[in-house]
Amino acid sequence: MNETVSFGYQDVAPAEKTQRVGDVFRNVASRYDLMNDAMSGGMHRLWKDRFVSRVKPRAGEQILDMAGGTGDIAFRLARSGASITVADINPAMLEVGMDRAQQRGLDGLVWTEANAETLSFPDRFFDAYTIAFGIRNVTDIPAALREAHRVLRRGGRFFCLEFSTVTWPGFKDVYDAYSHRLVPKLGKLLADDEDSYRYLIESIRRFPNMPAFRQMIADAGFAQTRVEPIMGGLVAIHSGWKI
Template sequence: SDSTEGRSTHFGFQTVPEEEKAEKVYKVFESVAKKYDVMNDAMSLGIHRLWKDTLLHIMNPQPGLRLLDTAGGTGDISFRFLEYTRSMYDRQQRLRAKSQQTPSWKDIAGHYVSDEEGPPQSRAVVCDINKEMLKVGKQRAEDAGITTGLSWVAGDAEELPFDDDQFDMYTIAFGIRNVTHIEQALQEAFRVLKPGGRFMCLEFSKVTNPLLARLYDAYSFQMIPVLGEVIAGDWKSYQYLVESIRKFPDQEIFKEMIEDAGFFRVQYFNLTGGIVAIHSGFKL
């Protein structure tokens, strides 16, 4: 660290003191909010959509669960969660209509629903520190006609504005590397999950294949800030993005950090050769 006082953290190609990171990160996302979604498609050639879909497939949530989507930004994970549980409900209804032997709702979803209560309502809470990102997300939800089961809360992953044991699922997608004290955010995830609840994190990680690593490095250092400048008029924010990815702990180290926060059965899945990884763990 080249900081003279305290610990330091990287921002762009400079090193900034840890206490300034949150402010810098806030400014980055405030600045990119309106172009955030289009930039994601441009930078990843649309692949971020597949990574997010994969997170949902691994989670495989039953209808009626409650999700906290931390650093949820403009809502991508929450939208997918609500869509996934809705289509699972439809599928189960169709199966049920076809066969008397199909289990009842109570059998499928345990204590969450009873047949008398009708379709279980899945709920997603998007929590993000950045009001601009939440604003863009709310507008997207409105445009897509998503009116039920979704709420938007301004809050810090390091100090979540929720009581203990509230959620069945906790997700953080491309969010944790932006948080100043990762351990603190992991402890908060543990606190707000119900016993049996699941933590899932989608984040850039360490590319495992050396050839892919070289290509990926060239692409991200040469192309991403250029795309940021051309599409969003913001070179610096996208330079930060590339650099913050390189600073984030690799798969194994991050797995240990999750275990240290108290989670059990921690595992990870590499996607696209480790460009991103999904880490998962349970609160018992």
């Protein structure tokens, strides 16, 4: 692992990034879903629906939803009858998710505090591993990808939904202006936290582009890797199989 890693546009020590990312998500946990709606115009709901449709969860499967915090992906996966374990490094995000599950009458989910880089689950335990809008906040992304590969059974599948690099020229300029100028202001207005949302936007800019991240997934041991851009790469679904 490098001596420094990115925290938004800053380069910091790995331990400092882990701590500061934890602070960000503690600050935004109670308003996280509201802000997702505000930042994406509600589009994140459609992206998550498409993501889960690509996972194709099935009854009886064991699925790990990493960085699953508020439960958005887990609730969708659970409709299939699969057994879902929701893992997140941040207890504040898990608390929001557990409260939301209780309100929905969903008592079959397993909630656990876990670091994506050092999972406590045994080898070859899960049929699928999902992570949505979480991988860019991990301190050591290659380590997290290796752990994802380790805990999957042979034939298991990895799916990641994440913001990426916009490739549509005109849209790219509009999105850059919107995200850098308006999103932090929305954070201030809706969550009284401009700095956290500035970090979230900066972290998108520092995340590897689609070909580079696809190669990182392959380097972790996954085969048949794919990337599906959405809205010109505003977000992307990356996937791979353990064979």
